[in-house]
Amino acid sequence: MKFFEMFDTNILKVLPKSLWVTTCNSGSCNGCDIEVVATLGPRYDIERFGMKLVGTPRHADVLIVTGPVTKFMRAKLLRVYNQIPDPKLVVVVGNCGCSGDVFYKSYNLDGPVDNIIPVDVYVHGCPPRPEAVIEGVAKAVLKLEALGKTAGKSAVHARRTETREPAAEEVAQ
Amino acid sequence: MSTTYTVPIGPVHVGLKEPVTAWLDLEGERIVGAKIRPGAIHRGIEFMARERNPIQVIYLSERICGICSFSHVIAFIRAIEDLAGLKVPPRAQYIRTLVLELERVHSHLLWAGVACYTIGFDSAFHLGMQMRERVMDVLELLTGNRVNYGVATFGGVRWDVTPELAKAMREMIRYYRREFTPFREIVMADPVAQARMRNVGVLTRDEAVRYSAVGPTARASGLRVDLRKSSPYEAYADIPVEPVVPQDYFGAAHGDVLDRFAVRVLEVYQSLDIMDAALDGLPEGPYVAEPNVNKVLASLKKAEGTGWGIIEAPRGDDTHIVSLKGGDDNVFWWKVRAPTYANAVSWPLMFRGNELADAPLIINSIDPCISCMERMMVTDGGGDPLIVTKTELLERCRRKTFDLGSGIRTKGAGTGGLEGGTTK
Numbered sequence: 001m002k003f004f005e006m007f008d009t010n011i012l013k014v015l016p017k018s019l020w021v022t023t024c025n026s027g028s029c030n031g032c033d034i035e036v037v038a039t040l041g042p043r044y045d046i047e048r049f050g051m052k053l054v055g056t057p058r059h060a061d062v063l064i065v066t067g068p069v070t071k072f073m074r075a076k077l078l079r080v081y082n083q084i085p086d087p088k089l090v091v092v093v094g095n096c097g098c099s100g101d102v103f104y105k106s107y108n109l110d111g112p113v114d115n116i117i118p119v120d121v122y123v124h125g126c127p128p129r130p131e132a133v134i135e136g137v138a139k140a141v142l143k144l145e146a147l148g149k150t151a152g153k154s155a156v157h158a159r160r161t162e163t164r165e166p167a168a169e170e171v172a173q
Numbered sequence: 174m175s176t177t178y179t180v181p182i183g184p185v186h187v188g189l190k191e192p193v194t195a196w197l198d199l200e201g202e203r204i205v206g207a208k209i210r211p212g213a214i215h216r217g218i219e220f221m222a223r224e225r226n227p228i229q230v231i232y233l234s235e236r237i238c239g240i241c242s243f244s245h246v247i248a249f250i251r252a253i254e255d256l257a258g259l260k261v262p263p264r265a266q267y268i269r270t271l272v273l274e275l276e277r278v279h280s281h282l283l284w285a286g287v288a289c290y291t292i293g294f295d296s297a298f299h300l301g302m303q304m305r306e307r308v309m310d311v312l313e314l315l316t317g318n319r320v321n322y323g324v325a326t327f328g329g330v331r332w333d334v335t336p337e338l339a340k341a342m343r344e345m346i347r348y349y350r351r352e353f354t355p356f357r358e359i360v361m362a363d364p365v366a367q368a369r370m371r372n373v374g375v376l377t378r379d380e381a382v383r384y385s386a387v388g389p390t391a392r393a394s395g396l397r398v399d400l401r402k403s404s405p406y407e408a409y410a411d412i413p414v415e416p417v418v419p420q421d422y423f424g425a426a427h428g429d430v431l432d433r434f435a436v437r438v439l440e441v442y443q444s445l446d447i448m449d450a451a452l453d454g455l456p457e458g459p460y461v462a463e464p465n466v467n468k469v470l471a472s473l474k475k476a477e478g479t480g481w482g483i484i485e486a487p488r489g490d491d492t493h494i495v496s497l498k499g500g501d502d503n504v505f506w507w508k509v510r511a512p513t514y515a516n517a518v519s520w521p522l523m524f525r526g527n528e529l530a531d532a533p534l535i536i537n538s539i540d541p542c543i544s545c546m547e548r549m550m551v552t553d554g555g556g557d558p559l560i561v562t563k564t565e566l567l568e569r570c571r572r573k574t575f576d577l578g579s580g581i582r583t584k585g586a587g588t589g590g591l592e593g594g595t596t597k
Contacts, residue, residue, distance in 0.1 A: 024185060025185075025191050025192055026192075026214070027214035027215075027216055028239070029236045029238055029242075030190070030240050030544055031236070031321055033190055033191070034240060034283060035319070037283070038305075038306070040302075041299060041302030041303060041306065042299050042302060043306045056187065067214065070213065070214050072184075072192075072213045072214070072215075073184070073192060076185050076192070096236075102232065102233050102236050103216050103218075103221065105221055106216050106221055108216060126236075127239060127320050127321070129319060
């Protein structure tokens with residue numbers, strides 16, 4: 001009975017048991033993307049945790065962002081983020097998304113990612129190993145559970161209001 | 174009466190691994206026209222290099238592209254070695270060749286897997302990814318990293334190939350000779366895969382010449398182009414390489430997606446042979462000319478001039494041109510011409526007459542590396558777009574080269590490329 005009581009008070013009620021993941025490449029060099037693909041492959045096999053890659057943000061619970069955000073991709077990243085239904089998690093994979101890294105002096109970057117959308121977990125490495133990607137997503141789940149136990153659903157919704165909806169002309173491109 | 178609809182694909186799309194936008198004009202399901210707009214993930218790497226010294230730019234050039242990272246590094250390093258006249262020990266040249274071929278194997282396997290994923294053949298995708306982990310293991314043993322290796326430096330490499338490592342490599346080669354053929358047969362003999370890939374995205378031999386296709390895309394159209402044969406570099410001078418073209422294996426070159434698949438798959442076997450030959454002939458001696466980085470930097474500070482580095486990356490010719498100024502720490506000027514930039518102009522030709530459902534497969538069929546090819550266009554913010562023809566562009570290019578004066582050499586590694594290969 002205790003098990004079911006837990007669900008009444010926290011957002012695990014609306015969190016699916018298996019997290020579905022979508023990715024957004026916001027200007028990465030592909031290095032992190034091929035490591036994410038390797039994470040889906042048979043050796044690292046992220047599906048044993050119930051996670052799988054889905055084609056559209058509207059089906060996803062977790063957004064994996066790779067790359068420093070270029071000026072062009074800023075509005076696209078916001079749009080992808082806003083399309084994911086709440087509650088949602090953002091995992092940044094790679095040094096350049098976390099801090100800018102080697103691209104720190106570029107004229108065409110709006111990043112790092114936390115300038116644009118709220119980030120839950122940072123996975124460092126250039127690129128991080130697949131084990132690190134798995135650990136990052138697992139940490140995101142723990143964070144969501146902790147968040148749900150303390151503040152309930154409202155905390156997740158409060159984060160959303162920080163994020164500005166992209167202007168129509170930005171999306172139109 | 175037929176109506177034409179325009180359907181945008183991208184920049185964020187499930188079928189694309191990287192952001193690029195394509196507008197497809199459709200009549201029913203048929204594609205009658207296509208427009209491609211790159212530029213989404215331009216990061217300004219060439220500009221950033223002007224504030225860094227050549228050693229720092231090695232690690233920046235790795236981050237141009239994560240899949241063909243070592244090709245970009247070697248092209249950049251060869252350009253610097255060309256202008257500064259640095260000598261590379263033979264053992265270092267062989268080790269570079271080994272890593273280049275390992276990279277080709279992992280890139281082609283990744284592409285073959287992703288191509289299967291694109292046509293909905295998920296079990297072959299997982300089979301390909303499982304095989305790819307073996308070459309990633311060897312790369313990690315050799316360099317310590319899985320993706321950006323950080324193994325090359327000016328005048329050599331940073332890590333040696335030990336006997337244990339050579340043994341691991343031989344085992345990997347044996348593994349692929351044993352396991353790769355079933356994968357090839359599973360995909361290429363599959364009637365569904367054949368139906369999805371045969372006569373889709375055709376690029377004829379003449380069009381490939383006219384639109385300057387390079388690498389496996391050109392070879393799949395029947396052109397015998399391979400820089401490893403036409404202007405050998407590193408250890409390819411000792412190891413003979415023949416371009417893999419489909420007419421040698423299947424009688425005719427169709428120039429379609431299945432031919433591109435076949436060329437890449439057959440190049441994996443070729444890479445295994447090259448690695449075997451390189452391990453057999455691995456010379457003794459030092460693996461770096463000058464291990465002290467500060468001494469290298471001091472000698473590069475005095476160097477002046479422009480150098481070329483052009484190599485056969487997994488996707489085609491990768492050209493780097495670097496200019497250094499005497500007394501200046503930083504790279505003065507750096508130009509990267511990645512293979513996808515040459516191949517992407519063939520996309521509109523490949524799209525014509527195909528169905529909308531094949532569009533992601535056709536985009537993926539040239540093995541695009543968008544992060545390599547991104548360009549920036551600076552405009553004055555108004556007015557009509559300027560359209561220049563190929564002739565005008567050529568004239569502008571010649572005028573600019575003329576204005577640069579004697580800084581750019583006219584002979585050298587860059588001149589043998591496409592023409593030398595096509596005459597055969």
